[in-house]
Every structure is written in C-alpha cells, then in structure tokens.
Amino acid sequence: MFQLLQPLVHAIQPLLVPLCFLSAWFIVVLVGWSAWTATRDTVARGRQMHRIPCANCQFFTRDYHLKCTVRPSTALTEEAIGCPDYEPVTSAYTSKPQTYSRMQ
Template sequence: MLSELLDRLRVIFCFCVTWSLIISLVWSAKNTLQEGMKRLKRLHQIPCSRCNYFTNDYRLKCTINPTTALLEDAIGCLDFEPGSFNMNGAKSCPKKSKVFLVIDRDI
C-alpha cells in the first residue's frame, strides 16, 4: 500500500518536473527570440550603410566619425548624409579593378 502510494507520488513528481522543464524551455526560447528581434530592429536603425560618408572599407568605415560608424552610437548621427550605397572600398580593391579592352571592328 505504501509502496503504491510512493510510486504514484514519484510518477506525479516526474510528470510535474518534466512539464515544468518543457514549459521553461519553451518560455526561454520565446524570450530569446523576442530579444533577438528587438536587437535586430535596433541594429537596422544604424544609418551608416545609406550614408554618403560611409566608405565600405574596414580600415576607415566613415570619413567623419570613424569611431562610431556601424555601431549603435551611430543611430541618430547628426552628420548623416543620405545617399546611394557607396562602394569605394570595392572599387579600390585590386582584384576587382580589371581593365577591359573593347575592340569595335566597324570603326
């Protein structure tokens, strides 16, 4: 009688522990996802990639504020100058600067 009661208590205890672990796992995954989305939205507010002063070169990311470029500190930057995406870094890359000779036979 006592052993049956202990077995039932053990089953109930294991059931509760298992479900509490599953619920806490789902809860923590949901919180992590929400924090990640918040962080992603915040990072998308960094305006540097749309700024004219952004060089796209890791050695000097910005000619005006090189220490804050591409960081959260750049959100609300007063020097932001809207412009097209600047590819100066890619243009200066020696691997990408190829010269093509076009021969027009009709001339």
C-alpha cells in the same frame, strides 16, 4: 541496505508518477519560455541594429580600415543612431562628365 529502503520506496511510489509528470511538463515549459525570450530578444536587437544609418550615408566608405570619413570611431555602432553628420546617398552611381577626344 535495500531492505531498509523498501518501505520508503513503497510509501513514495504513489507520488512518483504525478511528480515525474509535473517535473517533465515543467521542463518543457521552461524550454518553451527560454526559446520565446531568446526569439523576442533577437528580434528586438535586430530592430535596433537596423536603425543604424551608416550603410546609406555618403560618408560611409565600405572599407574596414576607415568606415566613415567623418566619425570613424562610431561608424556601424549603436552610437551612430541619430548621427548629426548623416547625409543620405543621393545616387548609387556618381556620374562624372567624360570627355572623349578622337585623334585625327
């Protein structure tokens, strides 16, 4: 069986080295291209997600049960981009007047 393949192998042998060389570089280029497109798509998705304004809205509750008191179904999704009810938080701390009474 191997004696029948020997002339075929000797005929193909001069082409094997360039063929393997080109196929190896083709695989390297494919891996590089795949890494580049994955990075590009990840950056684009990150930019899109950073456009969601919910975390800076005064109606955002930071509770996973009720994320937003006005539009709970669209909170923290891409549908929230351009939300007509968005109101930015004016202060991180709300100050309430405190009254202290001393008992004398």
